[in-house]
Amino acid sequence: MKIGLAQLNYHVGNFSANTAKIIAALQEAETQGAELVVFSELCISGYPARDFLEFEDFIQQCENALREIATHTQRVAALVGCPRKNPVREGKDLYNSAFLLYEGEVKHITDKTLLPTYDVFDEYRYFEPNQKFELVSFKGGKLAVTICEDIWNVGNDNPLYTVCPLDEIAGLQPDMILNLSASPFSYAQHTERLQVIRANVLRYKIPMVYVNQVGAQTELIFDGGSVAMNSQGTIMHQSPFFEESLSFIDTSTDMERSGTVPETSTVSLIHDALILGIRDYFHKLGFKKAILGLSGGIDSAIVLYLAAEALGKENVLSLLLPSGFSTDHSLADAKALSENLGTAYETVPIEANYQAFLQTLKPHFKDLPFSVAEENLQARVRGVLLMAFSNKFGYILLNTTNKSEAAVGYGTLYGDMCGGLAVLGDVYKTQVYELAQYINRNREIIPTHIITKAPSAELRHNQKDSDSLPEYDLLDKLLYQYIEKRKGPKELVALGFDKPLVDRVLKMVNGNEWKRFQTPPILRVSPKAFGMGRRMNIEGKYLG
DSSP, X not given: OEEEEEEOBOOTTOHHHHHHHHHHHHHHHXXXXXXXXXXXXXXXXXXXXXXXXXXXXXXXXXXXXXXXXXXXXXXXXXXXXXXXXXXXXXXXXXXXXXXXXXXXXXXEEEEOOXXXXXXXXXXXXXXXXXXXXXXXXXXXXXXXXXXXXXGSSGGGOOTTOSOOHHHHHHTTOOSEEEEEEOOBXXXXXXXXXXXXXXXXXXXXXXXXXXXXXXXXXXXXXXXXXXEEEOTTSOEEEEOOBTSOEEEEEETXXXXXXXXXXXXXXXXXXXXXXXXXXXXXXXXXXXXXXXXXXXXXXXXHHHHHHHHHHHHOGXXXXXXXXXXXXXXXXXXXXXXXXXXHHTOEEEEOOOHHHHHHHXXXXXXXXXXXXXXXXXXHHXXXXXXXXXXXXXHHHTEEEEXXXXXXXHHHTOSOTTTTTOSSEESSTXXXXXXXXXXXXHHXXXXXXXXXXXXXXXXXXXXXXXXXXXXXXXXXXXXHHHHHHXXXXXXXXXXXXXXXXXXXXXXXXXXXXXXXXXXXXXXXXXXXXXXXXXXXXXXXXXXXXXXX
């Protein structure tokens, strides 16, 4: 059997576009002589559809699209993901389902068994779990159809679940496992994914075709990387990361071949993920142009580069917003970067605005000493000017705060924390430097001085980040253990971190949860990002 792996970029609720993509893939597959095309989880609605699933009209449009797609399956079958109504009154209203469409009709329906409710997932909010296991007969073969999480409980070793779908299915002796997936990207996920697929095929001695979607849905980025693996655990094919593709395997000739596996590194994956995240956020919302404040520091430099790559250099504008505390070299670095990238910039000094605010506040501040209030006032003046350009000229403001800063509250609410999308909010400062080196791997794009100079917000004379924060090499290691690995204070001390440092950093992280509740959506690239995947009480005192 010749099977197509349709790794496509869907748009939640855009039924006409999603349907057109699926039909186009079926038509291409037919010209290639394929008999079956496997698409991804909930491809018709787009994933994750979240509370759109609670609208009757939304489900009706899913059903209409399903019927339209079925009319294009006279000679090639489609395995597509779509929500379906629960036919009985008990349980949740919907199932997360895979439909086998062939000869213009629905030949079989398989429902998802394991419904993840951790990190960014909340599927049990909407769906009823499957409790019936059976194979799909097609073209003389017996196929085990599974949906995403259903393969993630290998041998019942996942404490989140009490059932292992493939343990149930394997006894029916399928010829192949097909998995429709919507697995979000993190820089660890692609490795874990391959480990899970290989563990399944080796345990059950059954080949697997795994199709993952690609594209970004607000903060979630899907990397694709669809895989066909034989029963010996050899990868017969792997689709590219962060790209749409339609690939084919022939089970009569390809089962013993070894396919090409895309080369990856953590920094290259983060780089590509962020570009895709920016591009899809803008395109799916109908936006075209981005603006950001370019300080001459490394964070805004990386965001400018990524935005230019994602949107085209002609669609990105930088504002250089110097105050009396800004250094000449910062302005020079910002200009050099813009010239390297070919992006437009404008210089809008803020000193007059800043002084006007100080004069207005003087009767109230009286003779109180210069403090964080005056520092943050500069950031808020910049935010006002950036948003004015945004409103007047139709730009979307990109936030440049990195994860280290967001974690400890090193940012000004309603100032540099403004924006429609936080590009680096899940990238630690040390990873930002790694990105800079990666961007410069072939030639100098980010000026060397931006990379080598000491980080500074330049909100007072001779200010450095290290005046207020531990050195980033140390801070990021501690933050990673606390945020990604969920290590408590005693565990952190046992790992070798000094207790005063642990107490200080955890107090900063927990005490700034209120700020993070007001930040823009953050592009997720780590296993534990701020936002929907990390839910904390603002006023909670645990570890405080």
